[in-house]
Amino acid sequence: MLDALTLVTGVAALLLAAWCGWAAYRDQPTKDWHFIGMAVVSLLALVQLVVGIVQLARGEEPDQGTTIFVAYLLGAFACVP
Incomplete structure (x- = not known):
């Protein structure tokens, strides 16, 4: 994940x-x-979701496990809508 993007989104x-x-x-x-x-917050969360999926596709392993990582990404994206 991009720490700066996470901070900006939060x-x-x-x-x-x-x-x-x-x-x-x-x-x-x-x-x-x-x-x-x-819409801006949703767009930032969508960018974070895409960045996370791209990093998973490159073969990077999250610290807490893939399932939890993807669940957090989807949950963060679904908060505003």
Whole structure:
């Protein structure tokens, strides 16, 4: 996995959560900008999924096992949608 991509994805997801939480606290409706933020986080998670699958296809072995690694990749990708 790319550590920088993992960090960027996590930070983007946390910022999106804070932004949407702030909007909910202020009793504002969900706006198009919120959906664009969700699309950005989903795209980052998709890139992470593709990078992980490519690394597995190259023959690299994850530390915790392939099944857990793929489950984490799919779970991270499925969080926002």
